[in-house]
Amino acid sequence: MRYSALQIVKNGLTGNRDWKPVWRDPAPGEAYDVVIIGGGGHGLATAYYLAKTYGVQNIAVLEKGYLGGGNVGRNTTVVRANYLLDGNLEFYSQSLKMWKNLSQELNYNVMFSPRGCLLLAHDDGQFDGLARRGNANLATGDDAVLMGPDDIRAFTPYLDFDNARFPIRGGLLQRTAGTARHDGVAWGYARGADLRGVDLIQNCEVTGFKIENGALAGVETTRGFIKTAKAGMAVAGRTSQLAEMAGMRLPVESHVLQAFVTEAVKPVIDTVISFGMGHFYISQSDKGGLVYGGDIDGYNSYAQRGNLPMVEHVAEAGMALMPMLGRARQLRSWGGIMDMSMDGAPIIDRTPVEGLFLNGGWCYGGFKATPASGAAFAHLLATGEPADYAAKFRLNRFETGALLDDEGTGARPNRH
Numbered sequence: 037m038r039y040s041a042l043q044i045v046k047n048g049l050t051g052n053r054d055w056k057p058v059w060r061d062p063a064p065g066e067a068y069d070v071v072i073i074g075g076g077g078h079g080l081a082t083a084y085y086l087a088k089t090y091g092v093q094n095i096a097v098l099e100k101g102y103l104g105g106g107n108v109g110r111n112t113t114v115v116r117a118n119y120l121l122d123g124n125l126e127f128y129s130q131s132l133k134m135w136k137n138l139s140q141e142l143n144y145n146v147m148f149s150p151r152g153c154l155l156l157a158h159d160d161g162q163f164d165g166l167a168r169r170g171n172a173n174l175a176t177g178d179d180a181v182l183m184g185p186d187d188i189r190a191f192t193p194y195l196d197f198d199n200a201r202f203p204i205r206g207g208l209l210q211r212t213a214g215t216a217r218h219d220g221v222a223w224g225y226a227r228g229a230d231l232r233g234v235d236l237i238q239n240c241e242v243t244g245f246k247i248e249n250g251a252l253a254g255v256e257t258t259r260g261f262i263k264t265a266k267a268g269m270a271v272a273g274r275t276s277q278l279a280e281m282a283g284m285r286l287p288v289e290s291h292v293l294q295a296f297v298t299e300a301v302k303p304v305i306d307t308v309i310s311f312g313m314g315h316f317y318i319s320q321s322d323k324g325g326l327v328y329g330g331d332i333d334g335y336n337s338y339a340q341r342g343n344l345p346m347v348e349h350v351a352e353a354g355m356a357l358m359p360m361l362g363r364a365r366q367l368r369s370w371g372g373i374m375d376m377s378m379d380g381a382p383i384i385d386r387t388p389v390e391g392l393f394l395n396g397g398w399c400y401g402g403f404k405a406t407p408a409s410g411a412a413f414a415h416l417l418a419t420g421e422p423a424d425y426a427a428k429f430r431l432n433r434f435e436t437g438a439l440l441d442d443e444g445t446g447a448r449p450n451r452h
């Protein structure tokens with residue numbers, strides 16, 4: 037069914053009885069041309085583009101829980117393209133372009149809201165760094181506006197500008213960046229893939245790989261063996277565990293990242309703001325909650341919940357930036373498992389096992405990447421070659437030293 041205003045009127049007048057489930061619930065088949073492991077944003081987007089762009093007919097997405105129950109439904113929804121290094125620049129630029137048209141592309145409202153994203157600088161060195169980053173964005177064809185303290189006072193007057201420790205010296209605004217509805221993105225891609233015949237199989241965990249003479253022959257799952265010669269891993273925080281089942285050790289660690297939301301308040305923040313002196317960022321949801329987050333918890337974990345020291349740390353950073361936050365009551369907190377790569381950039385590549393492909397290492401930043409990641413992974417799976425805008429996300433960069441360390445902080449996941 038194609039969603040339209042006419043369908044809303046028609047169904048509204050006939051008791052809303054004609055709406056169909058957004059996707060089918062098929063049992064696993066015996067064999068598929070391509071199996072995608074992980075029904076998060078990246079796995080679903082990959083299946084969608086494989087079917088739509090490359091005409092692959094016989095595809096399954098295997099999800100161990102429910103579609104969208106992982107990081108895609110747990111993130112703080114910031115979408116931006118203000119990276120610094122070649123490799124990241126062209127990839128996130130491509131992704132932002134795809135966001136602009138995503139609701140129309142999927143015929144599903146992903147509520148992309150280009151409300152701007154402001155990175156703050158609190159000393160001269162940081163301000164120079166933002167100027168350099170902004171120039172890189174302009175040179176890539178994306179927008180960037182360098183702002184002085186007066187511009188920022190006019191734009192976001194509720195910040196604490198003269199905080200003794202972290203006075204605000206300036207900032208970099210990307211006006212076309214913003215937020216989107218996270219589970220809407222998963223549901224939109226799921227619906228689009230299902231409409232093109234992809235089997236979306238929930239409660240189906242991959243527990244092993246059958247590898248014969250170095251090539252993939254199938255996957256073991258909690259719902260039986262599935263034959264396939266081609267599979268793509270898109271399991272975010274479970275990347276290193278899944279790769280281990282295929283005999284690989286990856287430069288990826290799993291850490292918890294928490295996020296928080298306050299009770300709904302009247303509109304106050306009409307953009308996304310990132311604090312330059314700590315890993316704190318905040319926006320306001322369409323329901324009115326102030327949504328914010330910060331650093332990863334400082335230890336490896338597969339738990340989808342965090343710990344209190346990080347709650348305190350994030351609250352401190354928030355209060356330093358925006359003291360009025362202290363008057364809002366926090367409603368909820370939650371966590372997701374991040375696939376932290378050693379340079380902060382992702383991997384979209386083949387693996388040493390023929391027919392087995394890897395999409396992972398997204399760190400904090402994989403939500404904004406969803407459209408381009410799905411399209412690039414589909415390209416790789418269908419053609420065997422990387423998409424030009426994802427050509428630098430190779431696994432061998434950790435051997436050659438050609439790292440994509442946008443933050444310049446080295447192999448320290450908590451600094452990315």
Ligand SMILES: Cc1cc2nc3c(=O)[nH]c(=O)nc-3n(C[C@H](O)[C@H](O)[C@H](O)COP(=O)(O)OP(=O)(O)OC[C@H]3O[C@@H](n4cnc5c(N)ncnc54)[C@H](O)[C@@H]3O)c2cc1C
Pocket residue numbers: 073074075076077078079098099100101102103104105106107108109110111112113114115240241242243270271272273274278293294295329370371372373374398399400401402403404405
């Ligand atoms: C609190 C938080 C805030 C964030 N904020 C932002 C942000 O503002 N902007 C941004 O760009 N990014 C953000 N991110 C990061 C972003 O959410 C992730 O990088 C991105 O969603 C990861 O890709 P995914 O959607 O495919 O992952 P997921 O949704 O986690 O999908 C992976 C799926 O694989 C499944 N799976 C795992 N193992 C198996 C198995 N063996 N068999 C079958 N299925 C399996 C999981 O159940 C899961 O559904 C944030 C993340 C968190 C947790």
